[in-house]
Amino acid sequence: MPSKKDFIHVDYSWDDAAVEGMSPIEALIYRSNILGDDQRITNTGGGNTSAKAIEIDPLTGKEVEVLWVKGSGGDLRTSKPENFSSLYMDKLVALQDIYYSADEVGVKTQIEDDMVGMYPHATFNLNPRPSSIDTPLHAFVPYKHVDHMHPNSVIAVAASKNCKELTKKIFGDELIWTEWQRPGFDLGLKLQSICKDYPEAKGAILAGHGVINWANDNKECYDLSLEIIEKAARYIEEHDKGEMTFGGQKYAKLDQDKRNAVLAEVLPYLRGLVSGEKKMIGTVQDDDTILRFVNSVDAPRLADLGTSCPDHFLRTKIKPLYVAWNPETDSIDQLKTLLAEGVEQYKADYSEYYEKCKHDNSPAQRASSPSVCLIPGVGMVAWGKNKSESRVTAEFYNCAVEVMRGAEAIDEYAALPQQEAFDIEYWLLEEAKLQRMPKEAPLARDIVVVIGAGDGIGKETAFRCAKEGAHVVCADLRAEAAQATADELTAIYGQGIGVAGTGISGCGPAIAAEVNITDRDSVKAMFDKVILAYGGIDKVIVTAGVFLAPGQAGMSNDQQFDVSFAVNVKGGYIVGTEANEIWQAQGLKGALVLTTSVNAAVSKKGSLAYDTSKAAANHLVRELAVELSPLVNVNGLAPATVxxxxxxxxxxxxxxxxxxxxxxxxxxxxxxxxxxxxxxxxxxxxxxxxxITPADQAEAAYLMVSGQLSKTTGQIISVDGGLHEAFLR
CATH class of the missing domain: 1.10.720 (Transcription Termination Factor Rho, Rna-binding Domain; Chain A, Domain 1)
Known part of the structure; x- marks a missing residue:
């Protein structure tokens, strides 16, 4: 039996003691989780596992055979019982009687889609989890346990020009090669025939797609999955081309500081280019693995071929945008020009691809901007509707690169034909899945910087924006306070997890940043950190301020004035003008909120420096509203004593x-x-x-960045409980 020492390219995680006493579904969950935990075995959200078990029919009280199979959506690493569909095996098999073959593409597509609509009729015990399109691949294989994985090493074989011959050479008669076709009922029938025609076979290579294997024992199926992956990976390793991988190096990478500087300047501009249809959130990958590809001789050719595995290009689009920028000789302005021209051409090419491949009933064309951008010397930038999606997009293209590396090492990489790729990307069933997605939260595509987020109004504002889906930057003069707020938000909304061994940034829906708003260099450094994390900014809310009473902190009155105006006035000016550089580069609508005070309109004894600085801040709001128009709305929040x-x-x-x-x-x-x-x-x-509470102020701050007051700028909104002394005169 295999042991941990037998594997180099995957982690062997099986523990007999952990499985002992488990029910069939519990044992399936265990196998699924440890398979999904290793990115070299299958990618996020990818792969299917199943087990056939004897259950008690709730209607008859008799024993029946039930297929437990990972349902539509979900991720193997985190799957629980509720992520698995359960279906009567006899009813699934009976569906073969109503299925008919069809060679014509449109007719075949229709019957395949119609069969998916029949799966609910085979549901066991009213299980609400929708069945995956891959259900027949598991149901019609006459073994109790089936794994369908998407490992890079095996996809490299499946995506090779001479895939059929390589399958035989590497795996002998253990795995049977099958030509490319979309998953569905017909492919399930083909696997059923393979099991009949090749009774000694342990699985099949699905050309351009991945591997499926089977066994009658839970552990044996797990072991087999790892053995197949290990065998493919070792074969690739034996043929690795070393420094000549991808044809060798064409461009040298920039050092880390220079890469960061280029990205800080270019990312907001690029974000504006790719956000023409909807705003996008970015993820940067610039480790040696991706740079080896991006800087290589073969990168332009391979990037243009596109990805092969359907799981990959559903996230990455059919191909990335590659820009032929020379990091050693070309300027950043030249890079911006190349990006602008590249995105424009990419959109045109994508529209041409759609028009050429569409069917009469195809869904409408989706966003045509690239999801992945490759920049020599710098790395890869992936885009998505939120940080999680862009990070997964980066992960998937990282997988595609490894597939290309493996295929080029052992043979020649071959992508799917455009029509096949289109028919996956615009599959009506895939469109139906997209339509079932929950509605996006109001700020789901926004990056909101809250300065002063360590406590009080700022902390409440950070929580209020995060509740509406925002990516929140918790900035504060006190780094530990900012981090504490970010940690609390992460605990609520999810941990940012980088992808092991890839260099993909691991920030999630909230990050912390230290900033001194009286220091322009500090503010710029803070914004650079935000850009590298998310790609740009959308809203900035400044709640940081200082109140100094006469004699406080041993300061003279002159010193109190200097500090009060530096923080309460100049700080807002520095933040606003630095943020505006980013907003102008993006060309996307933005919002700035400065926190002033009702004291700006009400004269009081004992707060001379504070009150006059806040009066100046009120006018700063009006001045910035003029300066930053029409792209940015600038408003003020005037609390009473909180x-x-x-x-x-x-x-x-x-x-x-x-x-x-x-x-x-x-x-x-x-x-x-x-x-x-x-x-x-x-x-x-x-x-x-x-x-008056911090939550009251946070509600008003959120309102001003929510888009609900999009025609309001240059205004001061008081949240003071109704102080008539502060009424507008």
Missing amino acids: VKGSTMFPRDRVIASLTKYDVAFAQSDSDDELRDKLANFYAQRTLTKAP
């Missing part, structure tokens, strides 16, 4: 205020009790008689 969760109200200031207003308190009161007393006192001075 005590809860604010660093502007440390214990000593709260006590001083309570004493000033003659509000009873005890020295033994907790910080929260003291703040509540002060907040309630302030509330009584308002028309609504209710304490």
Whole structure:
């Protein structure tokens, strides 16, 4: 039996003790999870596993044979029982009686699609999980356990020009070669015939697609999957071309700092180019593996051929955009020109591909911008509707590169014909799956930078925007506070996981950044970090501010004025003007919110520096609204005294205020009790008689970046509970 030491190219993870006592579905879940946990075995969301088991029919109470098979959607690594369909085997087999063969493409497509509509009639125990198109591939193989994986090493064989001969040479009679065809009922019937005609066979190579293998024992099926992958990987390794992989190096890579500098300048511009139909979020990969391909002699040829495995090009489109930029001699302006010309040509080519291959009932053409962009010396940029999708797109093209590497090592890479690729990409069943996707959240495609996110209004605003699907950058002067907020959001909305061994960035829906808004270099560095993480920015909300009472921190009045204006006025100016460079490069609508104060309109004793700086901030909002128009809306949020969760109200200031207003308190009161007393006192001075909270401010900040106030700019929105002294005059 295999052991861990027998495998070099995959991880052997089977543990007999872990499986002992499991039910059939539990054992299937175990096998699926450990298969999916290794990216070299199958990609995210890819592959299917199944098990045939005897279950008790809830209607008759009798034993029946049931197929448990991974349903439509989901990922093997994280699959649970609810991700698997369950179907009566006898009913599935009976569907063969109503299926008819058809050679004509349109007719064959129709009957294949019609059969998918029959699977619900074979559902066992009212299982709501929709059945995958691959169900017949598992059902009609007369073995109890079936694995259908998408390992790079085996796809390399399947995507080789002489795939049939290589299958025989590498696997002998263990695996039977089958010509390319889309998964479905007919392919299931072909596998059934293979099992009959080749009773000693253990699986089949699906040309251009992957491998499917079978056994009557759970562990034996797992072992076989790994043995097949290992055998293909070792064959490729024996034929590896070393430095001449992909024809050798054509361009030298830039060092990390230069790559980052190029990306920081180019990514917002590129994001604008690829976001013509809908805004996109980016993921950068620039490790040695992808750079070896992007910098190679053969990269233009192979990139133009496109991907082979359907799982790959459904994410990456039929091919990437490759730009022939020389990182050693060409300027960044030249790169921008090449990108603009390349994206324009890509869109034209994609529309031509659609028109050439479409059928009468094909879905409407989807976005024509590239999903993957390859830049010599720099790396790969993948795009998606959110960070998760762009990261998976990067992963899939990384898989495609490894497939091309393997195929070129052992033979010659061959992509799918365009028509076959189109018929997968615009399959009506695939379109139906897309239509079932939940509606995107309001800020799902937005990158929102919240400065001051470490606590108080900023933290609440970060949470409010994340709730609406935004990718949130939690920026703060205190790095640890920013990180704490980002960690809390990540715990709620998902962990950002990089793909092992690829260099694909691992940030998720929230990241932290340290920033000093009075320092332009610090602000630029913060925005550069955001660009490298997501590709650009959309909304910026500044809640950072400072309040200095007379004598506070041992400062003179002049020093208090300097600090107050530096943070509350100049800080907003620096952030706004730096962000505008990115907005202008993108050419996409943006929004800037600066937090001012009702004190800007109400004169008070004891807060001279603060109040005058906030009055200046109010006018800064109006000036920036003019300067940044028409692309960017600029508005101000003017809170009244928000005590809860604010660093502007440390214990000593709260006590001083309570004493000033003659509000009873005890020295033994907790910080929260003291703040509540002060907040309630302030509330009584308002028309609504209710304490003002950070959540109230966050709601207004969100409203100003939500798009609901898209025709409002240069305005100050007060959230003060109704202070008539601050009414507009």
